[in-house]
Amino acid sequence: MNEAAIRVYGADWCRDCRRTKKRLTELAVPFEYIDVEHDPAATERAREISGRTNIPVVVYPDGTHQVEPADAEVEARLRELSLL
Numbered sequence: 418m419n420e421a422a423i424r425v426y427g428a429d430w431c432r433d434c435r436r437t438k439k440r441l442t443e444l445a446v447p448f449e450y451i452d453v454e455h456d457p458a459a460t461e462r463a464r465e466i467s468g469r470t471n472i473p474v475v476v477y478p479d480g481t482h483q484v485e486p487a488d489a490e491v492e493a494r495l496r497e498l499s500l501l
Contacts, residue, residue: 423476423500425437425438425448426459427453427473429452433485437491473485
C-alpha cells in the first residue's frame with residue numbers, strides 16, 4: 418500500500434461503506450478498499466483501529482480515522498490534510 422493512501426475497511430453489503438467509496442471516487446481521491454467480509458484479519462485490524470465493530474472505518478495517511486463518517490466529515494478531513 419502507498420504510504421499516502423487512504424484505507425477504507427468495509428463490506429459490500431454496507432450502505433455507508435458503498436456511499437463512502439462512491440464519494441471518494443467522485444472526489445478522485447485514491448484509496449485502498451479492504452473488504453472485511455472476505456478477510457477475517459482485516460475485520461480484526463478495523464476493530465483494533467476503531468475500538469468498535471462498526472464500518473466503514475476510514476484511515477487517513479496521518480494515522481487518524483473515522484468510523485461511519487458522513488460525506489461532509491470525510492471531505493472536511495480531506496481538506497484538513499490538504500488531500501482535496
